[in-house]
Amino acid sequence: MNLQEHYNKLYQDSIQKIQSDSYQTDQLIDSDNDKRYGITLLLRPDNIVKTNIQKLLSKVKAIEPHQYYYRSSDIHVTVMSIISCYDEFDLNQIRVENYIDTINKSIKGLSGFNIEFRGLTASPSCLMVQGFLKNDILNQFRNNLRADFRQTDLEQSMDKRYSIQTAHSTILRLKEKFKNKEKFLDILEEYRHYNFGSFKVDSLELVYNDWYQRKENVKTLHRFKLR
Numbered sequence: 001m002n003l004q005e006h007y008n009k010l011y012q013d014s015i016q017k018i019q020s021d022s023y024q025t026d027q028l029i030d031s032d033n034d035k036r037y038g039i040t041l042l043l044r045p046d047n048i049v050k051t052n053i054q055k056l057l058s059k060v061k062a063i064e065p066h067q068y069y070y071r072s073s074d075i076h077v078t079v080m081s082i083i084s085c086y087d088e089f090d091l092n093q094i095r096v097e098n099y100i101d102t103i104n105k106s107i108k109g110l111s112g113f114n115i116e117f118r119g120l121t122a123s124p125s126c127l128m129v130q131g132f133l134k135n136d137i138l139n140q141f142r143n144n145l146r147a148d149f150r151q152t153d154l155e156q157s158m159d160k161r162y163s164i165q166t167a168h169s170t171i172l173r174l175k176e177k178f179k180n181k182e183k184f185l186d187i188l189e190e191y192r193h194y195n196f197g198s199f200k201v202d203s204l205e206l207v208y209n210d211w212y213q214r215k216e217n218v219k220t221l222h223r224f225k226l227r
Contacts, residue, residue, distance in 0.1 A: 014122035036085035106144035131167030
C-alpha cells in the first residue's frame with residue numbers, strides 16, 4: 001500500500017463530505033449507556049509530538065469548542081485491535097496471560113522503529129494525524145499477530161472491521177454539527193502537511209479500553225519491550 005496515496009484519498013473524500021454536510025457525528029461520546037469495551041495492542045507518541053498535536057487542537061477548539069478532542073494521555077496508534085470494543089465485554093471472559101504469551105511469540109526479534117507524524121487526514125467523522133514508517137516492520141509484526149492468533153482458539157476480532165495497515169492517530173471526533181465549518185477546513189488545510197515530529201517506538205502496550213481510549217477507562221495489561 002502507498003500510504004500517502006491512501007491518506008490523500010481519505011482526506012479528499014472526507015473533505016468533500018464535510019463540505020456537503022454529509023459528515024457523521026458520534027452520538028455515543030457523552031452517553032452513560034456506552035458500555036463498549038475491548039482489548040487493544042497500541043503504541044504512544046512521545047511528549048514532544050503530543051505537545052505539537054495539542055497546539056493544533058487548541059486552534060481548532062477556539063472555533064469549534066464542542067467537538068471531542070483527544071487529550072495527550074489518550075493519543076495513540078492502534079497496532080492491532082485484538083478484541084474490538086463491544087457492549088458488556090469483560091476481562092473475566094478471557095485469560096489475559098494467554099494473550100500476552102501469543103503476542104510475545106509474535107514480537108520475538110522485533111526491533112524498535114521510528115514513526116513520523118506528518119500531515120492530516122480525515123474520515124467523515126474524525127480528524128487524524130498521518131503516520132509514516134521508513135520500513136515494513138510494523139506490518140510484518142501485524143502479519144505475525146494474525147498468523148499466531150489463528151493458531152489459537154482465543155477470542156479475537158482482528159480485521160473484522162477493516163484490515164489495519166496504517167499508523168495514524170485519531171485526535172478529534174465530531175459530536176455535533178459545525179458552527180464554523182469554513183474556518184475548520186481552513187485550519188485543516190493549513191496543517192495538511194505539517195510535521196508534528198518523529199518518535200522512536202521501543203515498547204507496545206496491551207490495554208483493556210473503551211471505544212475512545214479514555215485514560216480513566218483504560219487498564220494496562222502488559223508492556224512489551226522491543227529489542
